[in-house]
Amino acid sequence: MEITKALITAAGKHQRTLPLQSLVDRDGTSKTALAIILEEILRAGIERIGIVISPGDEAAYRAAAGPHAARLTFIEQPAPLGYAHAIHCAADFCQNDAFLLLVGDHLYLSTTERGCARQLVEIARAEECSVSAVQSTHESKLPYYGAVGGQLVHAASRLYQVEAVLEKPTPTEAEQKLVVPGLRAGYYLCFFGMHVLTPAVHRHLAALFAAGEPVNFRNALAALAAQERYLAAELAGRRYDFGVKYGLLNAQLALALSGNDRDEVLRHMVELLASNSR
Numbered sequence: 001m002e003i004t005k006a007l008i009t010a011a012g013k014h015q016r017t018l019p020l021q022s023l024v025d026r027d028g029t030s031k032t033a034l035a036i037i038l039e040e041i042l043r044a045g046i047e048r049i050g051i052v053i054s055p056g057d058e059a060a061y062r063a064a065a066g067p068h069a070a071r072l073t074f075i076e077q078p079a080p081l082g083y084a085h086a087i088h089c090a091a092d093f094c095q096n097d098a099f100l101l102l103v104g105d106h107l108y109l110s111t112t113e114r115g116c117a118r119q120l121v122e123i124a125r126a127e128e129c130s131v132s133a134v135q136s137t138h139e140s141k142l143p144y145y146g147a148v149g150g151q152l153v154h155a156a157s158r159l160y161q162v163e164a165v166l167e168k169p170t171p172t173e174a175e176q177k178l179v180v181p182g183l184r185a186g187y188y189l190c191f192f193g194m195h196v197l198t199p200a201v202h203r204h205l206a207a208l209f210a211a212g213e214p215v216n217f218r219n220a221l222a223a224l225a226a227q228e229r230y231l232a233a234e235l236a237g238r239r240y241d242f243g244v245k246y247g248l249l250n251a252q253l254a255l256a257l258s259g260n261d262r263d264e265v266l267r268h269m270v271e272l273l274a275s276n277s278r
Contacts, residue, residue: 001128003098003121003196006041008051009086010034010061010104011077016054018243019104020064023252026259032064033107033242033251040108042068044117046100050093052077052086084217088205096199098124106193107251109258110237116194119235123157124196129229132162132221133192135239136183139171144244145190146218148232149178158234160189162225167218189232192239200224 010019019034041049050073053061058076062069073093077086087101100121108116116133124131134148149164164177174188183189204220224230240251256265 001098001125005048005097006046006100007090008102008104011052011054011086013080015105026255028261034064035066038068040115040117043115044121050075050090052090084215091202098198101195103193105243107240108237109254112236116235116237120196123233130197131231131233133194133235134189134232135192136187137190139186143168147178147188147190152182160232162230162232165218165221167216
């Protein structure tokens with residue numbers, strides 16, 4: 001399965017300014033969050049990148065993309081009608097191709113030499129199907145994420161056959177429908193903010209919107225799971241959602257502690273903790 005395109009969603013009312021924030025990357029260089037996300041995609045070998053934005057945001061995003069701006073195709077979401085609608089707006093860009101999908105308010109830090117996006121793309125190519133990245137997440141975080149249930153199909157690769165998809169389930173719903181054998185009690189496979197999807201997902205979205213009912217993206221994913229092979233994969237890495245409280249701070253700390261200036265950052269943290277404990 002060829003994967004030559006990537007799509008970033010960044011038009012949400014509470015999301016649109018987050019990718020424009022500046023962070024200090026692992027190499028000590030100041031960059032926007034958008035530039036860091038774009039570099040993650042480029043390391044996966046994908047150079048055609050669409051980004052869904054709110055009307056009027058193109059200039060700010062071009063500036064934030066820096067040297068990568070020429071690679072971007074901007075797709076406007078005319079009104080803030082949700083995540084599913086944002087993806088649906090990019091149907092013409094994606095056409096009949098599989099694509100890598102990322103959200104614009106997450107950063108991804110790999111624990112290996114291969115970036116998270118590259119790991120996911122390689123899995124999808126090998127398995128020749130849609131694959132959603134997931135992360136074992138405590139039930140207290142369920143209000144922030146979609147989650148899946150299913151069966152482990154390859155222990156070494158941490159691959160799961162997706163059987164159920166729920167959007168921001170309650171702990172009770174998750175316990176009833178999303179238990180995955182092998183996970184610790186109270187933990188569930190929540191979305192990582194990164195997927196590789198086949199063109200079928202756009203057909204499902206088109207059918208759902210044509211029906212005239214409110215559409216949640218999990219409905220399209222559930223339809224995908226019902227009609228074709230659809231996997232979830234735990235990657236060697238972690239997501240950092242900077243759309244939540246202290247999320248940007250946590251993302252910056254994670255970048256700093258995984259980078260070249262780790263010792264200096266740790267020293268400053270110890271000094272700060274010591275001064276605040278007096």
